[in-house]
Amino acid sequence: MEEFNVKLENSLIISGSDALLIVDVQNDFTPGGALPVNEGDQIIPGINQLATKFKKRETLIVLTQDWHPDGHHSFASVHDGKNPFDPFDGEGLGPVLWPDHCIQGSLGAEFHDDLDTTFATLIIRKGFHREIDSYSIFLENDKKTETGLAGYLKSKGIKRVFLTGLALDFCVYYSAIDARSFGFETYVVLDLTRGIDNPEGNVLKAIRDMEQKGVRFVKSPAFQTG
Ligand code: VGL
Numbered sequence: 001m002e003e004f005n006v007k008l009e010n011s012l013i014i015s016g017s018d019a020l021l022i023v024d025v026q027n028d029f030t031p032g033g034a035l036p037v038n039e040g041d042q043i044i045p046g047i048n049q050l051a052t053k054f055k056k057r058e059t060l061i062v063l064t065q066d067w068h069p070d071g072h073h074s075f076a077s078v079h080d081g082k083n084p085f086d087p088f089d090g091e092g093l094g095p096v097l098w099p100d101h102c103i104q105g106s107l108g109a110e111f112h113d114d115l116d117t118t119f120a121t122l123i124i125r126k127g128f129h130r131e132i133d134s135y136s137i138f139l140e141n142d143k144k145t146e147t148g149l150a151g152y153l154k155s156k157g158i159k160r161v162f163l164t165g166l167a168l169d170f171c172v173y174y175s176a177i178d179a180r181s182f183g184f185e186t187y188v189v190l191d192l193t194r195g196i197d198n199p200e201g202n203v204l205k206a207i208r209d210m211e212q213k214g215v216r217f218v219k220s221p222a223f224q225t226g
């Protein structure tokens with residue numbers, strides 16, 4: 001794994017007001033999928049192990065799923081003459097267009113087989129409005145339509161959230177920023193996420209922006225069950 005030269009928490013004791021958020025660990029984001037993230041499958045055993053630690057404390061464990069209808073406007077294929085990864089600036093869309101991915105009910109939209117989904121206390125789906133994308137697991141890309149996750153976590157008394165999954169420079173990044181603005185103490189578990197990094201440097205840019213906005217970083221061996 002790349003090192004990003006960030007400050008890491010040494011040791012964290014998991015408590016009942018913590019939630020583990022596992023973002024979009026779906027077939028299409030792993031090698032062999034439609035929008036594969038390099039090494040996206042390699043983080044899964046570590047996510048299962050961390051979920052085991054959280055489960056011991058009976059904390060909330062949330063899985064999310066990118067869940068697009070056919071012909072979603074984030075797909076290059078619906079825009080004449082456009083290719084995947086072309087820049088695109090549309091209301092609630094962009095900054096780039098994507099290959100068709102995570103289509104509702106398709107194999108690509110299913111969780112990766114290696115992911116133990118029995119841990120989940122909530123599974124939340126996003127990106128199902130045809131004309132608007134949703135990178136963040138809290139807010140759609142219009143920046144106002146809530147997925148309901150912030151309300152759920154608040155109603156359960158959650159104070160800290162720990163983000164893992166895919167992709168570091170898109171869904172994990174936008175989710176971390178929104179988690180901060182909803183008032184959660186927010187951590188990204190750096191060894192349990194991987195980025196798309198297209199264009200190159202995008203991951204580093206996302207890390208620096210998260211740092212600046214008060215997101216914290218940790219690696220999975222730092223977690224204790226107390
Ligand atoms: C994602 C691009 C498009 C993600 C979802 O989960 O990071 N990225 N849709």
Ligand code: ZN
Pocket residue numbers: 066068074101102127
């Ligand atoms: Zn998507």
